[in-house]
Amino acid sequence: MTWWAIDVRPDPSRHEWVGAWLVARTGQAVEERDDGTLVAFAEDNRAAHELVAALAAAGEAPVETSCRPLEAVDWTIRWREGLGPRRFGRLTVAPSWVPLMNGTDEPTVVLDPETAFGSGEHGSTRAALTLLERHLRPGDRVLDLGSGSGILAIAAVRLGAASAVGIENDAEANLVARRNAARNGVVNAVEFLEGDAGDLGPLLGPADLLLSNILRTVNTALLPQIVVALRPGGLAIFSGMEELEAAIFRPLLAAAGLTVCDEVVDDGWWAVAAMRP
Numbered sequence: 001m002t003w004w005a006i007d008v009r010p011d012p013s014r015h016e017w018v019g020a021w022l023v024a025r026t027g028q029a030v031e032e033r034d035d036g037t038l039v040a041f042a043e044d045n046r047a048a049h050e051l052v053a054a055l056a057a058a059g060e061a062p063v064e065t066s067c068r069p070l071e072a073v074d075w076t077i078r079w080r081e082g083l084g085p086r087r088f089g090r091l092t093v094a095p096s097w098v099p100l101m102n103g104t105d106e107p108t109v110v111l112d113p114e115t116a117f118g119s120g121e122h123g124s125t126r127a128a129l130t131l132l133e134r135h136l137r138p139g140d141r142v143l144d145l146g147s148g149s150g151i152l153a154i155a156a157v158r159l160g161a162a163s164a165v166g167i168e169n170d171a172e173a174n175l176v177a178r179r180n181a182a183r184n185g186v187v188n189a190v191e192f193l194e195g196d197a198g199d200l201g202p203l204l205g206p207a208d209l210l211l212s213n214i215l216r217t218v219n220t221a222l223l224p225q226i227v228v229a230l231r232p233g234g235l236a237i238f239s240g241m242e243e244l245e246a247a248i249f250r251p252l253l254a255a256a257g258l259t260v261c262d263e264v265v266d267d268g269w270w271a272v273a274a275m276r277p
Contacts, residue, residue: 004048008038009064089133107158123269128239140208145197150177166192205229213239239271
């Protein structure tokens with residue numbers, strides 16, 4: 001079905017009346033352009049011209065109108081527009097519909113936006129990925145608390161980690177994460193467990209690198225367990241906090257015995273890397 005737009009250019013003195021009439025007649029919102037044009041919509045050519053005729057009959061003064069067909073849009077794929085590959089140092093994160101260049105040795109993660117949080121389109125995830133790419137060392141054992149879509153755990157393995165375990169209390173998110181791990185060919189090195197990060201984290205340690213892309217209040221509550229889950233010399237990357245929260249969280253890191261060694265801000269979201277001495 002091709003929808004039609006009806007451009008209506010009323011006299012300024014009749015602008016409000018015409019707008020209200022169009023809304024009442026169509027039961028839809030009306031777009032208002034900067035030049036005063038009102039744009040209404042109809043489901044086909046016939047309905048568009050019937051609307052124009054009804055407006056002419058209802059008004060006391062002539063109104064300039066024109067009709068035009070709208071481009072047919074497949075909304076099942078239109079939402080993909082604007083989503084593309086993102087680079088984080090050596091690492092590329094891309095949705096599945098974007099072709100990647102062959103013949104490159106740089107690590108990639110293919111991941112589509114789904115119900116589980118974490119697609120590389122949110123500032124907190126991007127900030128965590130930036131720090132992960134900077135600080136992960138080949139052979140690291142990684143823990144990911146609140147793993148969501150699995151993007152950070154999967155990226156860690158693609159960057160050279162020996163293994164990564166994600167802990168998530170949402171069973172549906174873990175299903176998404178396992179599908180993403182299979183798509184990226186890392187099922188032998190990545191595992192996703194359902195449960196409480198505070199309980200499982202220390203049991204699964206000691207980790208060389210730990211990721212916690214969660215709210216500041218949750219990061220704060222988990223700090224004692226995170227310290228226990230890290231090996232001496234291990235690194236924790238915290239994200240999920242707005243830039244203004246940095247001043248609150250830095251002293252808590254120091255009180256927990258962690259030393260800040262790197263920070264990133266992305267679109268107002270702050271992430272920090274801190275080391276256990």
